[in-house]
Every structure is written in C-alpha cells, then in structure tokens.
Amino acid sequence: AKVETGWVMYNRFSKQLFEYPAFAQIVDYEPFDIQDKKGTIFKTDPTIEYYIERENAKIVFLRYRKTTEELEQSVILTEVKNAYKDVAGLYETDSLINNRPAFEKEVEELLKERLSTRGFTFTNIQSSVKPNDVLQAAIDEKNTAVQNALKVENEKKAAIAEAEKVVAAAKGKADANRILQQSITPELIQLKAVEKWDGKLPLSTSGNTLPFLKLQ
Numbered sequence: 001a002k003v004e005t006g007w008v009m010y011n012r013f014s015k016q017l018f019e020y021p022a023f024a025q026i027v028d029y030e031p032f033d034i035q036d037k038k039g040t041i042f043k044t045d046p047t048i049e050y051y052i053e054r055e056n057a058k059i060v061f062l063r064y065r066k067t068t069e070e071l072e073q074s075v076i077l078t079e080v081k082n083a084y085k086d087v088a089g090l091y092e093t094d095s096l097i098n099n100r101p102a103f104e105k106e107v108e109e110l111l112k113e114r115l116s117t118r119g120f121t122f123t124n125i126q127s128s129v130k131p132n133d134v135l136q137a138a139i140d141e142k143n144t145a146v147q148n149a150l151k152v153e154n155e156k157k158a159a160i161a162e163a164e165k166v167v168a169a170a171k172g173k174a175d176a177n178r179i180l181q182q183s184i185t186p187e188l189i190q191l192k193a194v195e196k197w198d199g200k201l202p203l204s205t206s207g208n209t210l211p212f213l214k215l216q
Contacts, residue, residue, distance in 0.1 A: 018061055018065075018066075018067060019067075019068075020052045020057045020060060020061070020068060021051070021052070021068065022051065022052065022053070022054055022057075023051060024049050024050065024051045024123060025049070025050055025051055025068065025072070026047065026048070026049050027047065027048050027049075027050075027072050027076070028047045029045070029046050029047070029048070029077060029080065030045075031043050031044065031045040032044065032081060032084075034081075034084045034085050034088040034129075035085070035088060035089065036088050036089065036091045036092065036093050036096050037088075037089055037090065037091055037092050037093075038092065038093050040093045040131070041131075042088065042096065042129055042130060042131055043129075043130050043131075044084055044127050044128070044129045044130075045127050045128050046080060046084070046125055046126070046127035047125070047126045047127065048076070048080060048111070048122065048124070048125045049122075049123045049124040049125070050076065050115065050120050050121060050122045050123060051120075051121050051123070052068075052119060052120060052121070053119075053121055056119040056120075056121075057119075059119045060118075060119040060120070063118070063119065075118060076115065076120065079111060079114050079115055079118070080111065082114075083107050083110045083111045083114065084107055086110065087103060087106045087107050087110060088103070091103060096129070097131065100129050103129060104125065104127065104129070107125065108122075108124075108125045111125060
C-alpha cells in the first residue's frame with residue numbers, strides 16, 4: 001500500500017477523503033511545444049518538484065476539491081506550461097538557443113511565484129529545451145559547414161606552411177650557392193692548387209720539365 005503523511009481532508013457532502021502529502025512530490029510531465037518571440041517552435045520536457053505546506057492544505061482543498069494527482073494534471077500543469085510559454089515569448093531564437101540555463105532559471109522563478117499564490121510550494125525544475133526538428137537540422141547543417149570550413153582553412157594553412165618551408169630551404173640553398181660562387185676567384189683557385197701541390201714538377205715525354213702552374 002502507498003503510505004503518505006500529511007493533511008487528510010474529509011468532504012462530508014461526498015464522503016470523499018482528500019490526502020495532501022506534506023513531503024516533496026516529483027512529477028515528470030510529457031514533452032510539449034513552446035514558441036519563442038519569432039514563433040520558432042521548441043520542445044521542452046520538464047520534471048518538477050513541489051509540495052503542499054500543512055497550513056496551505058486546507059486552502060488547496062477548499063479551492064480545488066481535487067486529489068494531488070488531479071491537481072498535477074490540471075492546475076499545476078497549466079501553470080508549468082504557461083510559465084514556459086510566457087518566458088519563451090520574451091526570447092529571440094538565437095538567444096534562447098545560446099542561453100538555455102538562463103531561460104530555465106527564469107521559468108523556475110516565475111513558477112515559484114505563480115504556484116505560491118495557489119497554495120503550492122515549488123522547489124525545483126529540470127528539463128531539456130530543444131529546437132524543433134527543422135531548426136535542429138538547420139543548426140546541425142550550419143555546424144557541419146563551420147567545421148568543414150575550419151578543416152579547409154587548417155589544411156590551407158598547413159599547405160602554406162609546408163610550401164614556405166620548401167621555399168625557405170630552396171632559398172637558403174640558393175643563397176649558399178650564390179655566396180660560394182661569389183667567393184671563388186682566380187686567386188682562390190690558385191691558392192687551393194698550391195696547397196695541394198707536392199712540390200714535384202711533371203716530366204714531359206722528352207725528359208724536359210715544365211711547370212704546370214704559373215706562379216705569381
């Protein structure tokens with residue numbers, strides 16, 4: 001059996017018992033649609049937590065004559081939907097997409113205020129707010145395009161960097177060759193030849209010796 005604590009109300013006209021639990025109740029609602037300022041549809045899937053304080057149980061009973069389960073699917077659900085719709089109507093599409101935590105916080109504060117006037121103490125809300133399928137597809141397509149553009153840009157930068165390395169290497173080699181060529185003079189060639197000469201003169205076939213270098 002389900003055990004609950006709290007205020008038990010007796011309706012002497014219908015012989016019906018109403019029990020309002022004094023501890024927190026968690027309600028997971030079915031997803032529903034909301035619209036932002038531009039009419040773009042979002043889907044939200046809220047789960048709320050609330051309770052009825054003991055001093056408010058009689059007020060709730062006299063006002064609604066409904067069980068907790070009936071209240072959750074009527075009065076409370078209406079306030080939840082209205083809070084989401086009213087806050088969403090203040091947001092532009094991009095703003096709602098990029099500021100969902102702030103949006104949730106505003107809904108929570110509005111629900112606390114509205115439900116308290118009806119005798120309910122609202123404590124917490126959790127939900128996921130998602131764009132509709134058409135908008136989500138457009139967002140995904142945009143994200144894919146951005147990622148592809150970044151990939152192409154990175155590949156371009158890598159190719160440029162590689163080409164610059166090749167050009168720098170070629171330029172370095174060309175500069176080295178140019179410097180080397182500029183440094184080769186007749187005097188340097190003669191000096192290198194002298195450094196390698198062993199001091200012997202070559203012999204001709206007639207036995208005469210001829211110097212192979214003209215020494216200055």
